[in-house]
Amino acid sequence: MSNEIRRCINCLISETFPGVKFGDDEVCNLCKKFDPEKEKQIVEANRKKIDTLINEKKGINRYDVIVSYSGGKDSSYTLYYLRKTYDLNILALLVDNDFVAKQAWENARNVTARLGIDLMIFKPDPIFMHHMFKVARDENLYSISQLMRANSICLSCINLISNITLNEAIIHKIPIVAGGYIDGQMPSSGGVIRTDSKFFKEENEKKRMYFVSKFGEKINNYYKIPECSENQIYPVIINPMLGLEYSENKVIETISKYGWQKPLDTGSSSSNCLLNDYAIAVHYQKYKYHSYESEICLQVRKGFMSKEEALSKFNDIKSPEDFTNAIFKF
Numbered sequence: 013m014s015n016e017i018r019r020c021i022n023c024l025i026s027e028t029f030p031g032v033k034f035g036d037d038e039v040c041n042l043c044k045k046f047d048p049e050k051e052k053q054i055v056e057a058n059r060k061k062i063d064t065l066i067n068e069k070k071g072i073n074r075y076d077v078i079v080s081y082s083g084g085k086d087s088s089y090t091l092y093y094l095r096k097t098y099d100l101n102i103l104a105l106l107v108d109n110d111f112v113a114k115q116a117w118e119n120a121r122n123v124t125a126r127l128g129i130d131l132m133i134f135k136p137d138p139i140f141m142h143h144m145f146k147v148a149r150d151e152n153l154y155s156i157s158q159l160m161r162a163n164s165i166c167l168s169c170i171n172l173i174s175n176i177t178l179n180e181a182i183i184h185k186i187p188i189v190a191g192g193y194i195d196g197q198m199p200s201s202g203g204v205i206r207t208d209s210k211f212f213k214e215e216n217e218k219k220r221m222y223f224v225s226k227f228g229e230k231i232n233n234y235y236k237i238p239e240c241s242e243n244q245i246y247p248v249i250i251n252p253m254l255g256l257e258y259s260e261n262k263v264i265e266t267i268s269k270y271g272w273q274k275p276l277d278t279g280s281s282s283s284n285c286l287l288n289d290y291a292i293a294v295h296y297q298k299y300k301y302h303s304y305e306s307e308i309c310l311q312v313r314k315g316f317m318s319k320e321e322a323l324s325k326f327n328d329i330k331s332p333e334d335f336t337n338a339i340f341k342f
């Protein structure tokens with residue numbers, strides 16, 4: 013579908029991606045300013061920061077960390093990494109968005125059981141979830157810079173899940189919240205994000221009010237976060253994958269030893285969610301670039317993904333009309 017688009021000969025980013033410009037050599041501005049040494053230093057700095065933080069917080073409460081767990085490959089690897097490297101007491105929280113693939117459930121059960129990790133499942137009201145996805149599909153909710161990292165449907169879901177996880181962290185007094193985000197899905201400054209009373213009272217409140225206006229009052233079930241009690245430490249958010257050299261093949265090879273298998277019904281850009289391909293199709297129709305182009309082309313630039321693999325993801329984009337299954341009729 014996207015064959016006709018002009019792409020960087022080095023990283024394959026398309027000319028339709030916001031801010032991308034090509035030189036006469038058909039190489040993009042992002043490749044030209046890419047500095048592998050600097051990237052390595054950022055990864056190393058993230059790893060050190062995460063390491064220091066974990067050692068500082070380990071053992072101060074019942075659970076050391078709550079992991080926002082999807083059953084997908086990256087959050088499965090995050091569980092493995094935190095368990096095996098630091099021997100942490102982990103609570104894995106799986107938020108069921110009503111589109112979790114059958115194999116992802118199986119993977120979540122296998123991986124947590126084999127790593128000795130508690131698994132908690134939270135299922136928001138599916139009628140609300142479908143309503144949220146409809147609004148996210150049909151309205152313009154996000155800025156161009158937000159849409160450069162993910163599409164509107166996925167961003168709405170990710171925001172909701174992040175809040176539910178923070179909520180549980182505060183309720184259970186868990187000092188660390190971990191996500192499975194990889195480079196390109198998140199700014200590299202997202203290795204360690206500290207929260208405080210201002211974070212919740214100002215930034216999060218602003219978000220909550222915005223989403224109440226878009227999705228309705230029910231969003232309060234997920235966005236109204238209790239205040240930290242006196243003496244309770246505000247949770248710190250970490251993304252351990254930003255402190256590791258990422259390789260999709262290595263990730264899959266590792267977690268396969270813990271009973272993880274690739275789902276066959278989630279498309280090539282997700283390993284847990286049945287809605288992902290549809291969300292990508294809707295985004296592509298509107299903006300003419302793959303909603304995960306930023307992370308895919310970064311992997312290519314870093315040499316962690318082949319151009320063939322990236323192209324197969326870009327050529328896999330469907331049209332929203334192709335999704336005739338009743339589950340997409342929201």
Ligand SMILES: [Zn+2]
Nearest residue numbers: 020023040043
């Ligand atoms: Zn490029």
